[in-house]
Amino acid sequence: MHTLPLLIALLASPAQSACLPEDGDRASLEALRADGFSLDDPATRTRWALTLVPCLDAADPGLRDDLALGALTAWMRAGTLDLPTLRALRDAGFARIQHDDPDGFGRPFAALMLAEISRTDRVSPWMSDDEREAMLQHATDYMAGIRDYRGYDAAHGWRHGVAHGADWLMQLALNPALDDAQSRRILDAVASQVVPPVQHAYVAGEYERLARPVLYVAARGNLDEDAWHAWLAALSAKVGDPAQAWRNEDWIVRRHNLFAFLASIGAQLGTTTNPVYSGLHAATANTLKRLP
Secondary structure, eight states: OOHHHHHHOOOOOOOOTTOOOOOHHHHHHHEEEEEEOOOOOOOHHHHHHHEEEEGOOOOOOOIIIIIIHHHHHHHHHHSSOOOOHHHHHHHHHHHHHTOOOSSOHHHHHHHHHHHHHHHHHHHOOOOOOOHHHHHHHHHHHHHOOOOOOEEETTTTTTTOOHHHHHHHHHHHOOTTTTTTHHHHHHOOOOOOOOSSSSOOOOOOHHHHHHHHHHHHTTTTTTOOHHHHHHHHHHOOOTTTTTGGGOOOOOHHHHHHHHHHHHHHHHHTTTOOGGGGHHHHHHHHHHHHHHOO
């Protein structure tokens, strides 16, 4: 049996040579998926979970997304992976988001796996405060460091690094064990990509996913309208010199990204009358009105 350090080293590697279980193949994974990933033997389930992690780098979207991530997500949401396995998956995910990833699949799908691991702790707390802080630090560093904005292509499916990072932050924003200072760091991480540091126009729903952790931070009720105005004003400043309005392509792209994000917040708030959202709602509407 592998020792835990050896398992983590294996899982952290971006190589796909150990992607499928020794006692399973693509067909058996497809059959398992058709049965809702029901796998009764805990030892087999743990071994398969650990072995499938390198599949998150696969260029084949069926293997990467439908089978590997699908199995890991199903088992985590069913609560059928024990804590040593969750910790091994988490530590491997931390390592994988720091690897070179020229094909662009490994980091985003490791982030999505880490979002699901974060969810397990939110649903039934098991992390220590230090572990939770490490999870938050890795999530915020990952989001701020994204420079690959590839979304979907017909041959390889999704990369979607920003959206997956936002899903990770959303699970942390939902966790009541995080304090107010930690929730502000989630907002800072979101702000790092609303108007991204390189010229890229979001067209694959990234702005909707970025809005979700913001809404869950707002649901805590700890930020007033002035605080939301200040946060959104800092985002607006990233659009650039108003003198360039509608006369500079880069300015137009930045304005598009901010507008789409603000509009998504407004749409997701809808017609809610819950007073906990009133500050964000008012600040968002005011910011939209002020946009050139």
